[in-house]
């Protein structure tokens with residue numbers, strides 16, 4: 001990106017000061033505008049590398065209005081504001097700024113913010129360009145491959161998903177023919193799994209009768225698809241073939257307002273490739289040639305193995321993870337506790353070229369503030385009392401690999417400054433060390449806090465927030481993807497049955513109903529614990545059942561006294577499990593092994609029971625005389 005800046009600021013003295021600072025630092029100032037109109041005129045004359053925008057300006061339009069226009073023109077911008085209240089931060093956030101400076105700011109903050117903004121823009125642009133390039137290649141290769149139209153559409157579906165997310169992709173000649181309906185499509189059913197939808201499948205799923213196709217209109221078909229597949233938005237790309245025929249690709253999503261200018265522009269740039277592909281699909285190989293169909297039910301993407309679920313919100317997050325994985329870009333994973341942030345961080349590592357190096361985790365909330373620095377950066381022998389030996393910190397352990405900084409919102413402010421330095425300089429300073437050490441580490445951070453709020457309240461540095469927020473991925477709460485609960489519960493039931501060497505029991509229907517309607521404040525971790533407990537307590541002959549009723553019902557506020565935190569959930573489970581094992585041990589008078597021993601009654605291996613008892617603080621001898 002070129003080092004030119006447009007300043008949009010209505011206070012002349014401030015604007016002039018900015019100009020002097022920027023010019024001294026080697027930037028070219030293309031102009032100073034006091035209002036949105038003036039800024040637009042400046043932009044027409046000169047396209048700057050970056051724009052500094054004051055939020056409140058002369059005239060009716062605000063800096064936020066200008067930002068929206070800059071965003072669609074892909075010009076990066078940084079806000080300047082005298083006020084950092086949360087409401088303004090939230091409004092500004094919607095426009096996805098590259099930085100935010102709170103007045104008054106120091107010269108060095110200004111230059112740092114511009115540096116970060118340029119870095120972010122360059123990285124997001126680079127990865128976008130690389131992806132588009134590879135997509136264009138796939139289109140060209142698929143167009144000349146001699147495979148069926150259905151297989152071609154499947155290839156397109158897989159390749160384009162990350163750039164243009166969809167839940168259903170259809171393809172067909174237009175206008176709809178009343179003699180031969182030959183639309184084909186793919187429904188996304190897993191991360192990399194698609195189900196073919198042809199006329200037959202459509203009739204089965206939607207209940208449309210053969211006769212209805214004769215008078216089917218485009219709108220009629222769309223409304224059937226919307227109802228049957230629970231769709232909320234769509235985008236159609238019409239292309240015209242050499243012979244004058246018109247063909248429509250249609251992308252449908254379960255998310256509202258999924259398709260914006262970005263995607264329309266992308267499709268515009270891909271139009272030639274899509275036209276060639278459409279030509280090859282409607283030409284030699286007819287669409288309904290009846291060739292062997294690839295009903296694609298393959299296992300999910302290998303690197304997302306163990307991440308169960310196919311709700312569209314989860315799949316969108318995994319798309320982002322797959323998209324960013326190959327690059328060194330920092331990633332910020334957001335989501336409530338127990339939603340799978342660490343799992344996704346690991347997947348990003350194993351999908352990256354760093355996969356053979358270390359993945360090192362540090363939970364910023366779990367170490368005392370005084371030890372964070374030496375945990376992260378290591379220390380020299382004698383650096384502080386107790387430092388009897390030189391020790392490598394997490395950054396050095398992760399060299400060449402990935403560091404996962406969990407609960408980044410808990411990092412003390414002085415450590416935030418040091419972390420920012422590592423991000424910029426790519427070097428660390430061990431505690432008590434005299435010289436910095438170069439490290440090559442990719443950072444994936446996670447938090448369940450609202451970082452904007454933390455910034456607004458002065459607990460999290462704005463510059464670090466922007467640097468980490470280069471690529472945010474938000475994981476949905478379990479209650480937002482209830483359709484995945486059954487698959488997850490079954491997965492955990494099998495996992496723990498195998499682990500405890502017990503037969504896999506079915507989940508009783510009333511238990512499943514409760515699981516699906518519960519609000520899951522502890523998300524997947526809570527579900528996993530509940531399933532583990534149900535398996536442990538199962539007698540191996542009947543279905544799994546819930547041992548206690550949930551505290552929080554769907555739609556009802558979580559009662560304060562019972563289960564509020566993960567720790568509460570664990571405590572309740574621990575106690576129930578403990579009570580149950582104790583009741584069995586009372587019956588067997590402390591006998592664990594043999595016929596009618598506690599292990600047999602609980603249908604678990606005696607050694608498993610013994611380790612459970614140790615974990616739950618239960619002593620066998622307490623029951624031998626009772």
Ligand SMILES: Nc1ncnc2c1ncn2[C@@H]1O[C@H](COP(=O)(O)OP(=O)(O)OP(=O)(O)O)[C@@H](O)[C@H]1O
Pocket residue numbers: 306307308309335336337338339340341342343344406448488524525528
């Ligand atoms: N989609 C998934 N499929 C199967 N298991 C999952 C999935 N997501 C998470 N888990 C499991 O749920 C538990 C919690 O996940 P994880 O530790 O990744 O959550 P987290 O968001 O990092 O939690 P926290 O914020 O509390 O650190 C783990 O045991 C993990 O293996």
